[in-house]
Amino acid sequence: MGLLQQIAEWFTQATHWSGEDGLPVRLLEHLEYSVLSTVVAALIGLPIGLFIGHTGRGAFLAINLSGFGRALPTVGLVTLVFLVSGLSIWPVYIALVVLAVPAIVTNAYAGMAGVEPDLRDAARGMGMTGWQRLWKVEAPVALPLILTGIRLAAVQVVATATIAAYVSFGGLGRYLFDGLAQRDLPQVLAGAVAVAVLAVVTDLLLAALQRVLLPRGLRLRRAQASAGG
Amino acid sequence: MRWSWFPGHADDLASLTLLHLQMTVLAVGLGILIAVPLAILAHRVGRVRGPVLALTGVLFTIPSLALFILLLPFTGLSMTTAVIGLTVYTLVVLVRNTIEGLSSVPPHISEAARAMGYGRTHVLLAVELPLALPVVMAGVRIATVMTISLVSVAGFIGQGALGQLFIDGFQRNFPEPIVAGIALTLLLALVADVLLVGVQRALTPWTRR
Numbered sequence: 001m002g003l004l005q006q007i008a009e010w011f012t013q014a015t016h017w018s019g020e021d022g023l024p025v026r027l028l029e030h031l032e033y034s035v036l037s038t039v040v041a042a043l044i045g046l047p048i049g050l051f052i053g054h055t056g057r058g059a060f061l062a063i064n065l066s067g068f069g070r071a072l073p074t075v076g077l078v079t080l081v082f083l084v085s086g087l088s089i090w091p092v093y094i095a096l097v098v099l100a101v102p103a104i105v106t107n108a109y110a111g112m113a114g115v116e117p118d119l120r121d122a123a124r125g126m127g128m129t130g131w132q133r134l135w136k137v138e139a140p141v142a143l144p145l146i147l148t149g150i151r152l153a154a155v156q157v158v159a160t161a162t163i164a165a166y167v168s169f170g171g172l173g174r175y176l177f178d179g180l181a182q183r184d185l186p187q188v189l190a191g192a193v194a195v196a197v198l199a200v201v202t203d204l205l206l207a208a209l210q211r212v213l214l215p216r217g218l219r220l221r222r223a224q225a226s227a228g229g
Numbered sequence: 230m231r232w233s234w235f236p237g238h239a240d241d242l243a244s245l246t247l248l249h250l251q252m253t254v255l256a257v258g259l260g261i262l263i264a265v266p267l268a269i270l271a272h273r274v275g276r277v278r279g280p281v282l283a284l285t286g287v288l289f290t291i292p293s294l295a296l297f298i299l300l301l302p303f304t305g306l307s308m309t310t311a312v313i314g315l316t317v318y319t320l321v322v323l324v325r326n327t328i329e330g331l332s333s334v335p336p337h338i339s340e341a342a343r344a345m346g347y348g349r350t351h352v353l354l355a356v357e358l359p360l361a362l363p364v365v366m367a368g369v370r371i372a373t374v375m376t377i378s379l380v381s382v383a384g385f386i387g388q389g390a391l392g393q394l395f396i397d398g399f400q401r402n403f404p405e406p407i408v409a410g411i412a413l414t415l416l417l418a419l420v421a422d423v424l425l426v427g428v429q430r431a432l433t434p435w436t437r438r
Contacts, residue, residue: 003302070374071418073381075392076411079399083407159292166385167399176298180385185302192295203290 006186007193016190021174023194029170030198033089033161037096038154044097045104045153046146052105053112053142054134062109069102074160082167092164099160100153107149111142140215147213151206158199172198234405246413249390252383253376253421255312260319260372265365267320268327269353281324289321293382301386311383318379319372326368330361363436366429370422377418381410391417 010016017023052058074095081091115138123137139146165173175191178184235242271278288296297314304310334357342352358365381392389396394410397403430437 067374067418067422068415070371071378071415073378073392073395073411073414075381075384075389076395076407076414079395080404080407080411083399083402083404155290159294162292162294173294176294176385180298188298189302192292192298196291196295196299199292199295200287200290 003185003189007189010186010190011193026170026172026174027194027198029164030158030161030172030195033092033096033164033169033171034154034158034202037093037157037161038100038150040093041097041100041153041157042104042150045101045149046108048101049105049108049146049149050112050134050139053109053115054130054138059109059113062106065102066106069099069106072098074099075163075166078163078167087168089164089169092161092167092169095163096157096160100157103153103156104149107152108142108146111145111149112138114145115141141218143213143215144210144218147206147210151203151210154206155199155203158202159195162195230408231405235409238406238409242409242413245391245393246417249377249380249392249414249417250421252308252312252315252380252388252390253373253417256315256376257319257369257373259312259316260323261369263316264320264323265327268324268331271324271328272331278328282328285321285324288317293318293379294385297383297386306387308388310386311380311388314383315376315379319376322368322372322375323365326371327361327365330364330368331357333364334360359433362433363429366425366432370425373421373425374418377414377421381414 015022019025049062052062077098078091078095081094085091119137119141120133123133128136161171162173162176164171165177172191172195175187175194179186179188179191267281271281291299293314296317297310300310300313304313338360339352339357342356343349347355381389381395383389384392384396387393391410391414394406398406398410
């Protein structure tokens with residue numbers, strides 16, 4: 001297991017923890033790309049998903065968007081936008097946002113579509129307006145799936161932000177591509193470990209956030225369901 | 230865009246598409262061979278279910294490029310590395326959908342088969358698996374489309390099939406191969422999905438009545 005030792009050594013060397021090519025800087029760059037892309041994707045995807053779910057119009061679009069999102073090869077998208085637009089960080093952001101939007105739209109839509117018709121009718125019967133029904137009834141009930149969509153998108157973005165380094169920018173991907181170019185296997189493997197750990201940690205943190213943000217009413221309903229089940 | 234590039238490279242594009250398809254079929258096929266027994270085990274033995282779902286979930290969270298690279302010390306820059314990585318990614322969807330499909334079989338149907346004298350294995354093969362097939366096939370469709378898109382990530386370890394066009398195009402500052410690669414990947418995903426819907430309909434004739 002000499003290789004494991006080499007990876008561990010790579011992580012313990014002080015030079016890998018400071019300076020422009022140090023882990024803290026690369027990690028912050030990686031987070032910068034990921035957070036900004038996920039936030040922009042949510043700002044685009046959530047209104048679309050909520051609108052489709054609330055009105056029921058465009059459901060066909062929402063369902064097919066997810067298939068398209070799954071089939072679209074990200075590497076191709078990044079390299080193409082990069083060649084067309086020239087040397088800047090925008091292709092990376094564009095590609096990451098395009099990658100993240102489908103998961104957010106389809107999950108928000110699925111959450112909204114899963115709201116029981118009885119619940120919608122009750123809200124309508126109480127005299128709520130369209131906006132009130134959306135904000136006070138449908139969106140809170142759909143929240144678990146809405147957050148699942150954001151979580152899936154964020155994890156995918158963290159994984160894919162690695163490609164920023166391929167088109168000459170920073171982030172944890174630098175270790176992968178520099179290491180591959182220099183035939184420095186410990187560096188490549190250490191980079192892969194760092195990206196993998198970041199993705200898993202992102203997933204776990206967002207899963208915890210999802211539990212914290214679960215509306216009290218839904219928590220109650222779940223508790224009842226499991227007690228009565 | 231130099232349109233003449235496309236017909237001039239039709240042969241290359243066709244062979245890359247074929248390779249892409251081979252890698253996908255291999256990965257999804259291996260995925261099914263691993264996932265279905267795992268899912269049956271998880272369905273039968275309740276204690277196994279949580280760990281199996283958790284393990285495949287964590288493997289799925291690991292970025293594909295990182296996974297390919299972590300396999301390098303064992304299998305090198307080979308197609309084996311790419312196929313193993315791709316297979317691992319199909320597992321989460323296939324296992325989850327197979328378990329879901331098996332749990333969706335109404336208990337009274339399995340019990341009726343048992344009462345007619347079917348053994349447990351016979352019930353599984355002749356009753357439960359066929360009834361679970363629509364949900365399983367939904368998983369196979371998702372896994373296939375996802376794999377077709379993911380093959381291109383293996384381009385970074387030299388095994389990207391159509392994804393190799395992205396690397397070539399980028400390195401030579403040449404958009405035509407990239408456009409061809411994206412278009413063929415999307416087309417392949419669409420055709421594969423339509424074919425799998427056909428397979429599902431052929432395998433479950435009773436759902437059409």
